[in-house]
Structure formats: structure tokens, C-alpha cells
Amino acid sequence: MTVQLEQHIDPKLIPILEGVHDPEIPVLSIMDMGVVRYAQMQENIAKIKITPTYSGCPAMDVIGDDIIDAFTKVNIKAEVSLVLSPAWTTDWITSRGRKALEVYGIAAPLSEEADKEALLGNKKIVKCTQCGSIHTKLVSQFGSTACKALFQCEDCLEPFDYFKCLK
Amino acid sequence: MKNENKIQYIYGIADNALILGQRLSELCGHGPNLETDIAMTNMALDLLGQTRSYYQYVAQLSGDDKTEDDIAFLRSERQYKNVLLVEQPNRHFGYVITRQFFYDVFHLLLLQELQNSSDETLSAIAKKGIKEVSYHQRFSSDWIKRLGDGTEESHQKVQEAIDDLWRFTDELFHMTDDDDMALQDNIGVNTIALKERYVQMVKEVFDEATLTIPETKWFQKGGKQGVHSEHMGYLLSDLQYMQRAYPNMKW
Numbered sequence: 001m002t003v004q005l006e007q008h009i010d011p012k013l014i015p016i017l018e019g020v021h022d023p024e025i026p027v028l029s030i031m032d033m034g035v036v037r038y039a040q041m042q043e044n045i046a047k048i049k050i051t052p053t054y055s056g057c058p059a060m061d062v063i064g065d066d067i068i069d070a071f072t073k074v075n076i077k078a079e080v081s082l083v084l085s086p087a088w089t090t091d092w093i094t095s096r097g098r099k100a101l102e103v104y105g106i107a108a109p110l111s112e113e114a115d116k117e118a119l120l121g122n123k124k125i126v127k128c129t130q131c132g133s134i135h136t137k138l139v140s141q142f143g144s145t146a147c148k149a150l151f152q153c154e155d156c157l158e159p160f161d162y163f164k165c166l167k
Numbered sequence: 168m169k170n171e172n173k174i175q176y177i178y179g180i181a182d183n184a185l186i187l188g189q190r191l192s193e194l195c196g197h198g199p200n201l202e203t204d205i206a207m208t209n210m211a212l213d214l215l216g217q218t219r220s221y222y223q224y225v226a227q228l229s230g231d232d233k234t235e236d237d238i239a240f241l242r243s244e245r246q247y248k249n250v251l252l253v254e255q256p257n258r259h260f261g262y263v264i265t266r267q268f269f270y271d272v273f274h275l276l277l278l279q280e281l282q283n284s285s286d287e288t289l290s291a292i293a294k295k296g297i298k299e300v301s302y303h304q305r306f307s308s309d310w311i312k313r314l315g316d317g318t319e320e321s322h323q324k325v326q327e328a329i330d331d332l333w334r335f336t337d338e339l340f341h342m343t344d345d346d347d348m349a350l351q352d353n354i355g356v357n358t359i360a361l362k363e364r365y366v367q368m369v370k371e372v373f374d375e376a377t378l379t380i381p382e383t384k385w386f387q388k389g390g391k392q393g394v395h396s397e398h399m400g401y402l403l404s405d406l407q408y409m410q411r412a413y414p415n416m417k418w
């Protein structure tokens with residue numbers, strides 16, 4: 001199964017799914033990341049479909065295992081599969097997720113246009129997560145993981161990650 | 168088209184991602200500085216991720232108990248259908264970036280067409296890949312400009328890399344019989360039609376970088392038919408070592 005057009009989630013399963021977090025960004029639940037595309041009970045089995053943030057995201061295998069563990073804890077058998085389409089976009093990160101990112105020290109993704117300007121170094125618009133200054137500079141288009149770029153604040157000198165816009 | 172031909176068609180795309188991903192992975196811990204090291208290994212990760220999606224699909228199409236790992240690790244050299252460009256060994260950073268740039272520009276054009284494939288899975292993989300490859304192409308284009316329009320030495324080194332690697336670019340556009348079949352069924356991409364745009368895109372970056380496309384009519388080919396350069400055997404012995412030495416081993 002590679003396509004799951006509409007997000008289709010049984011509200012009863014949400015509390016369980018919210019207990020599963022991205023292993024690389026532990027403040028973010030998989031619901032807040034927007035990677036869960038489908039969650040329904042079928043013949044007493046929880047069928048869950050998740051979509052990868054990036055093709056090679058090594059967190060996906062761990063997330064799959066963690067989902068199965070979380071359901072096992074409440075005595076539900078779960079099956080997890082991967083869907084590729086529609087491709088994940090940073091727009092699917094919830095506003096609660098964006099706040100969690102900022103508090104954690106990762107600048108949340110800007111709009112597509114602003115992102116391009118920021119990554120080309122044309123405009124200083126990425127806010128430092130430490131002091132809030134916009135005097136920041138791009139250090140590297142690729143950060144600690146494929147989904148992030150590395151920035152540094154020119155006021156407080158703190159380096160920080162920026163979650164790149166993916167559309 | 169028959170599954171068998173479709174699988175070959177997919178190898179023609181996926182093997183490029185695997186082999187280039189392997190070349191970039193070799194640089195892990197060897198990049199000229201931390202940022203480029205991380206960038207290149209992140210690109211390797213994207214490419215290997217895309218490879219997995221293609222190979223999982225091939226495994227499903229073949230209908231036997233073959234897995235994505237068998238496909239990646241247990242084929243013989245002749246069964247890999249990647250172009251010669253991506254198997255060329257790493258030399259200095261300018262060389263690595265030139266190889267990357269030549270592939271990124273093609274890769275992006277290819278995926279932009281493949282997303283319209285009538286095959287749902289290939290279309291989905293392409294749509295996902297476009298987002299990643301756009302970043303790769305931006306990264307390698309920036310470096311081509313920086314090196315070309317940099318110091319005398321960086322300019323000379325990157326121009327030499329271009330002069331050496333340009334002969335491998337024509338093969339990107341060759342159509343195999345499987346490619347033709349895939350095109351007829353609206354599954355595949357007409358790569359011949361991409362060439363003009365490719366040359367134009369390369370030229371735009373080179374103009375800004377004060378670099379030039381060499382004037383040669385002689386191009387090398389073979390990879391798409393499984394006839395590889397001498398470098399491929401060494402690459403595969405590295406790539407396949409664990410599965411060959413310890414069959415069926417798991418992490």
C-alpha cells in the first residue's frame with residue numbers, strides 16, 4: 001500500500017498514538033508530526049499507516065516498533081505499514097508540534113518562499129531559539145539530520161537547528 | 168509490460184541511487200569539513216532511502232521471497248544497471264561535487280517526469296524524491312559556483328573534474344529496450360527528451376561559475392547494459408562484503 005489520500009484516524013486510538021514520539025526529536029509526538037495517515041480497528045487489530053518524513057529517515061523503523069509496543073501495552077495487536085503518497089510536508093506538523101519544536105531549541109519551518117530566502121542567505125528571517133534575535137546565519141544546509149539545517153545566532157552566538165520547509 | 172521488464176526498468180533508476188549513495192557514504196568522516204561531511208552523508212541517506220522504496224517495490228513485483236536486501240547485496244556486477252557516472256570513485260572534493268552535480272540535475276528532471284507515471288508506486292516514490300533531490304541540486308550547484316568562481320586552484324581543479332566526467336553524462340539519456348517498453352506503457356520517462364533542458368541547466372550554472380562544458384563528441388557508455396568500469400567490482404566488494412561473508416546476517 002503506497003497511497004493514502006485522506007488522513008483517516010479513529011479518535012479512540014489518538015491517545016495511544018500520542019504516546020509515541022519521534023526518537024530523534026523526543027518532544028514531538030507522531031501525531032504532532034503528522035506522520036500518521038490512517039489508524040482504524042479492523043477485526044480487533046489496529047491497522048496503522050505512517051508516512052516517512054524523508055525517504056531515508058532512520059526513525060521510521062523505530063517509530064513502527066514503538067507503535068506496536070504502545071498498542072501491546074494496552075493489549076491491542078497493531079500492524080504498521082508505510083505509505084508514500086501523498087508525500088509528507090512540514091505543513092502537517094500541528095501548531096502544538098511547532099511550539100514544542102521551538103521550546104526544544106529547533107526553529108520551526110517557515111513558508112516555502114521564506115525558507116528559500118533563508119537557505120540562500122538572502123534574508124535574515126530565522127529566529128534564534130535561544131534569544132529570539134533574527135540576526136542569524138546559515139552554517140550548513142544540512143544539519144544533524146536530513147530534515148534540519150544548521151544556523152548560528154550572531155547576537156548570542158548559539159548554534160541551533162532549523163527544521164527545513166518540505167513541500 | 169511484463170513484470171520482468173518493469174523490474175529491469177526500475178533497476179535502471181534505483182541502482183543509480185544505490186551506487187551514488189554508496190560512493191557518498193564512503194566519505195562519512197572524510198569530508199573536507201564538518202558541514203560538507205554531514206551534507207554528503209545526508210544526501211547518501213536520502214538516496215539509500217529512495218533505493219529502499221524502489222527495491223521494496225521490486226521485491227513485491229517479483230512475487231518470490233526475495234527481499235530488498237537480496238536485491239541490494241546479492242546481485243552480480245552485470246545485474247546492476249546504474250550508469251558509469253555514479254560509480255566513478257571519489258577523488259578530491261571538487262570531483263565529488265562535479266559528479267554529484269551532473270547526476271543531481273538529471274535526477275531532478277527525471278523525477279519531475281516520473282511523478283506523472285501511470286504506475287502509482289513509482290509516481291509516489293518520485294514525488295517524495297523530488298523534495299529531497301531539489302535540496303541536493305541546490306547544494307551541488309552552489310558548490311560548483313563557489314569552486315568555479317573561487318580561487319585559481321579551485322577553478323582549475325573543478326574544470327579538470329568536468330573535463331574528465333562530462334564523457335559519462337550522455338549515457339544518462341540513453342534508452343534501453345526496457346526503457347522503451349516502460350515509455351510505451353506510460354510508466355517510464357522519455358530520457359532523450361530531457362537532454363536539451365539538461366545541457367541548458369548545466370550551462371546556466373557553469374556560466375555563473377566561469378566554467379565550460381568541454382567540446383567533445385566522444386562519450387562513454389555501458390552501465391545501463393550492466394557493462395561497468397573497473398571501479399564497480401571494488402565498490403561492490405565493499406558494499407556486499409557482510410552479506411557475502413556472513414550470509415543472511417542481520418543487524
Ligand SMILES: [Zn+2]
Pocket residue numbers: 128129130131132133153154155156157158
Ligand atoms: Zn541568539
